Amino acid sequence: MKDSVAQRNSGGLGTGRVSRTAITALAPAAWGTTYVVTTELLPPGHPLFAGVLRALPAGLIALALTRTLPHGAWWAKVAVLGVLLIGVPFPLLFVAAEHLPGGVAATLAAAQPLLVAVLALPVLGERPSVRRLVWGAIGVAGVGLVVLGPAAALDVAGVAAGLASAAAMALGLTLATRWGRPSGVGPTAFAGWQLTAGGLILLPVTALVEGAPPAIDGPAALGYLWLGLCGGLLAYVVWFRGLGTLPVTSVAVLLLLSPLVAAVLGAALLGQWLGPIQLVGFGLALAAIVAGQLPDKPITTVKPPSPENSSSPVCGSVTSG
Numbered sequence: 001m002k003d004s005v006a007q008r009n010s011g012g013l014g015t016g017r018v019s020r021t022a023i024t025a026l027a028p029a030a031w032g033t034t035y036v037v038t039t040e041l042l043p044p045g046h047p048l049f050a051g052v053l054r055a056l057p058a059g060l061i062a063l064a065l066t067r068t069l070p071h072g073a074w075w076a077k078v079a080v081l082g083v084l085l086i087g088v089p090f091p092l093l094f095v096a097a098e099h100l101p102g103g104v105a106a107t108l109a110a111a112q113p114l115l116v117a118v119l120a121l122p123v124l125g126e127r128p129s130v131r132r133l134v135w136g137a138i139g140v141a142g143v144g145l146v147v148l149g150p151a152a153a154l155d156v157a158g159v160a161a162g163l164a165s166a167a168a169m170a171l172g173l174t175l176a177t178r179w180g181r182p183s184g185v186g187p188t189a190f191a192g193w194q195l196t197a198g199g200l201i202l203l204p205v206t207a208l209v210e211g212a213p214p215a216i217d218g219p220a221a222l223g224y225l226w227l228g229l230c231g232g233l234l235a236y237v238v239w240f241r242g243l244g245t246l247p248v249t250s251v252a253v254l255l256l257l258s259p260l261v262a263a264v265l266g267a268a269l270l271g272q273w274l275g276p277i278q279l280v281g282f283g284l285a286l287a288a289i290v291a292g293q294l295p296d297k298p299i300t301t302v303k304p305p306s307p308e309n310s311s312s313p314v315c316g317s318v319t320s321g
Contacts, residue, residue: 017246021293024242025254027235032261034231036269041223043214048206051090053224056199058232062192068185070193077179078193084172086198091205092165099158108162110143110259110285113292115170116252123174124248132249132292139256139288145281146263146274170252176240177248187241195236253292256285 042050063069070078096108114136120126181190216224242251260282266272274282 017293020242020245021250021254023238024246024251025257027239027242028255028257029261030231030235032258033265034227034258035262036265037223037226037231040269041219043216043220046210046214047094048090048202048210049213050224050227051086052199052202052206054227054232055086055090055195055202057228058236059192059195059197059199061233062188062237063196066186066189066192068189068192071182074182074193077175078197081172081176081179082194082197082201084168084175085194087201087205088168089165090198090202091209092161092168094209096158096162096165099155099161107140107144107148107259108159109166110140110256111163112166112170112173112255113139113249113253113288115167116173117249119170119174120249123171123178126249128249135288135291136253139253139285139292142281142284142286142288143256143259146278146285147259173243173248173252176243181240181244187244188237191233191236191240194240195232247295250293253289256289260285 038047038050093109114133117128117132117136120128181187214220239251242254263272263274263278263282267274
């Protein structure tokens with residue numbers, strides 16, 4: 001396991017690394033469309049139902065395509081990852097959205113890269129670098145400048161739910177990196193396991209909280225189809241592929257793209273234009289994303305010269321000139 005983690009963390013920003021990062025970034029970019037799809041296409045008051053349709057059908061499709069099921073200890077690991085990455089964050093995000101303005105909830109979610117950097121020490125044995133922590137904080141501040149408005153307010157229950165959701169996803173990311181994937185199992189099958197597990201966990205919660213599903217018209221069907229195929233199946237496949245080939249701290253900072261994409265779509269489609277302060281925050285968040293992809297410089301130690309190579313005057317060194 002240590003060898004696989006070391007392989008992910010080694011190397012600079014070569015062409016292969018850049019292309020893998022760009023592909024992985026498509027996942028949080030797709031998740032950033034959730035807000036505009038939900039507000040403009042889906043029936044109101046059923047966010048958990050939307051979460052089920054994003055996870056469960058996509059997971060079942062992946063299972064049908066790959067015809068691969070977990071085995072042995074992986075049944076328990078899949079259940080844990082399904083809970084942490086999907087089953088727990090979705091309801092908690094719903095609670096946060098009910099108690100907090102959207103901008104506050106998005107800012108709390110942007111803390112995930114910081115939490116991943118902290119969890120990397122106990123889970124992966126990787127000491128977080130000061131540079132990553134600083135840029136993680138800058139990224140959170142940048143997202144805050146983009147999405148926080150004058151109506152921002154804090155509520156204890158909402159803040160707790162938002163932070164717990166971010167912590168669950170951060171722990172899920174680090175555990176997925178620690179455990180890797182079973183030999184011979186591709187990212188499509190692996191994503192299918194998590195999506196199916198998370199969707200099954202969400203089913204009873206959705207029925208208890210929201211009751212009967214809403215009526216689905218044409219626009220809603222298109223919205224659910226987008227969330228299930230692009231925001232669910234395709235996004236999670238490329239996300240887990242990225243987790244298998246890139247450092248988890250670099251992958252986590254890509255999550256900052258979600259609120260940025262949401263802000264761009266809000267400006268382009270809903271007329272929610274960004275002001276000067278928001279543009280500054282947008283730039284800070286982008287800078288944090290780019291800085292998060294740069295590899296940490298290895299620590300080098302300078303060995304003291306050996307006695308026979310010493311140039312001390314006491315040893316009779318000869319200087320030219």
